Amino acid sequence: MTSIKVHCLVSCFCEIIKRRSDIDFRPFYFGLWDGDFDITEGGIISYHSENINHDNYLLWYEKLYGMKVNEWYDHAKDKDSNVETFLQLVENKPENRYVIVMVDMSLLPERENKFHQKPFPHYLMISKTEKEEEWFMLDPDFRWEGNMEREKVLHSVQDNPFGGGYFIDIEEIQEPTEEMVASYFIETFKRTDNELTMELKNLIIKMANEEDGYSLSGLVPAVKQIPVLAIRKYSYEHAFAYFRETLQYSEQEFDYWCDRVEDIVQGFTNVQYRAIKMAMTNNTGMLLSIVKKLDEMNAIELQIKAELERQFLLWKEMKTNESVLVL
Incomplete structure (x- = not known):
C-alpha cells in the first residue's frame, strides 16, 4: 500500500x-x-x-x-x-x-x-x-x-x-488532529462530480463531430497525457486503507474497492487507445462505445465515492466516540 x-x-x-x-x-x-x-x-x-x-x-x-x-x-x-x-x-x-x-x-x-x-x-x-x-x-x-x-x-x-x-x-512534524483530517476530506470531496471523465467525454464527442473548431485528428494529442492523470485515481486506495485501519473491515471488502479503482484506471487506458484508433482510422462509428465506456467508468467512480463517504462518516463517528470515552 x-x-x-x-x-x-x-x-x-x-x-x-x-x-x-x-x-x-x-x-x-x-x-x-x-x-x-x-x-x-x-x-x-x-x-x-x-x-x-x-x-x-x-x-x-x-x-x-x-x-x-x-x-x-x-x-x-x-x-x-x-x-x-x-x-x-x-x-x-x-x-x-x-x-x-x-x-x-x-x-x-x-x-x-x-x-x-x-x-x-x-x-x-x-x-x-x-x-x-x-x-x-x-x-x-x-x-x-x-x-x-x-x-x-x-x-x-x-x-x-x-x-x-x-x-x-524540517523542525518538527506535527500529527494532524482527527478534526483537521476530517476538514481536509470534506473540503476536497466532490461527491457527484467526476470532472476528468466528463470533460474527456465532452471533448471526444466534440472532436468526433468536429464541433467548436475541433477536428477528429486532434484526438491523438488531446488524450496523450491521460495515463498521467489516470493514476491519480489510485489515491482512493490510500483513503480506503486509512479508514480501514479504524473500521477494521475485511480484506476481501478492501480488495473489492481497490479492484473498482483499478477498473477506472484501466478504463482510461482503454478509452485512450480507442480514441486514438478512432482518429487514426477516421472511424467515428466507434464513438458510441467510447461514450458508453466513459459513462460506465463514471458510474463506478460515483459508487466508489459513495462508499468512501460512508466509511468516512463511520470513521468520524468512531473517532468522536473515542474522544468522548477519553473525557
Missing part, C-alpha cells in the same frame, strides 16, 4: 513525512483523485500548465503537518536567475532541508520515462554528494533514488519549458 504513487509533488511531500517520522501521510492524498488538470486551447488535456497552481497543497501541508513549504522558484524571473537560486539552495543546504525542483524527465534518458511524454515536467528532490560532479536524486513518485551527473540534472532544469521549485525545512 505505501508504494502507491500518484502525483509527483504530493509524493515528495509525503516522502519527507515518511523519512522523518512515523506519522501517517495518507490523509494528504485525500481529494487527489479529483486533482486539477487543464484543457489547452487546442483541446489537449494536460496534467501540468501555467494555469494550475499548488497553493492548496502548500496550505494544507502546513495545516495538517505543521511544515511550511517555501516556493523558491520565481515565475517573474528568467530561467537563469531561477537556476542560480536552485544552485545556491543545493550548495548551502542544511541537513534538515529538502530542495524540490521541477525537471523535464524527457531530458534525462538515463531515467525511465514510462509515460513517453515530451516535455515531461516532473518534481523530485536534489542534494549534494561527496563528489562535486554528482548530485543525489530522490524521486519518490517513481520510487527511484541514486546519483546523477550534476550537469545533466542542471540541463533538465535549465531547458525545462516549464519551471517550479520549493524547499521545506
Whole structure:
C-alpha cells in the first residue's frame, strides 16, 4: 500500500513525512483523485500548465503537518536567475532541508520515462554528494533514488519549458488532529462530480463531430497525457486503507474497492487507445462505445465515492466516540 504513487509533488511531500517520522501521510492524498488538470486551447488535456497552481497543497501541508513549504522558484524571473537560486539552495543546504525542483524527465534518458511524454515536467528532490560532479536524486513518485551527473540534472532544469521549485525545512512534524483530517476530506470531496471523465467525454464527442473548431485528428494529442492523470485515481486506495485501519473491515471488502479503482484506471487506458484508433482510422462509428465506456467508468467512480463517504462518516463517528470515552 505505501508504494502507491500518484502525483509527483504530493509524493515528495509525503516522502519527507515518511523519512522523518512515523506519522501517517495518507490523509494528504485525500481529494487527489479529483486533482486539477487543464484543457489547452487546442483541446489537449494536460496534467501540468501555467494555469494550475499548488497553493492548496502548500496550505494544507502546513495545516495538517505543521511544515511550511517555501516556493523558491520565481515565475517573474528568467530561467537563469531561477537556476542560480536552485544552485545556491543545493550548495548551502542544511541537513534538515529538502530542495524540490521541477525537471523535464524527457531530458534525462538515463531515467525511465514510462509515460513517453515530451516535455515531461516532473518534481523530485536534489542534494549534494561527496563528489562535486554528482548530485543525489530522490524521486519518490517513481520510487527511484541514486546519483546523477550534476550537469545533466542542471540541463533538465535549465531547458525545462516549464519551471517550479520549493524547499521545506524540517523542525518538527506535527500529527494532524482527527478534526483537521476530517476538514481536509470534506473540503476536497466532490461527491457527484467526476470532472476528468466528463470533460474527456465532452471533448471526444466534440472532436468526433468536429464541433467548436475541433477536428477528429486532434484526438491523438488531446488524450496523450491521460495515463498521467489516470493514476491519480489510485489515491482512493490510500483513503480506503486509512479508514480501514479504524473500521477494521475485511480484506476481501478492501480488495473489492481497490479492484473498482483499478477498473477506472484501466478504463482510461482503454478509452485512450480507442480514441486514438478512432482518429487514426477516421472511424467515428466507434464513438458510441467510447461514450458508453466513459459513462460506465463514471458510474463506478460515483459508487466508489459513495462508499468512501460512508466509511468516512463511520470513521468520524468512531473517532468522536473515542474522544468522548477519553473525557
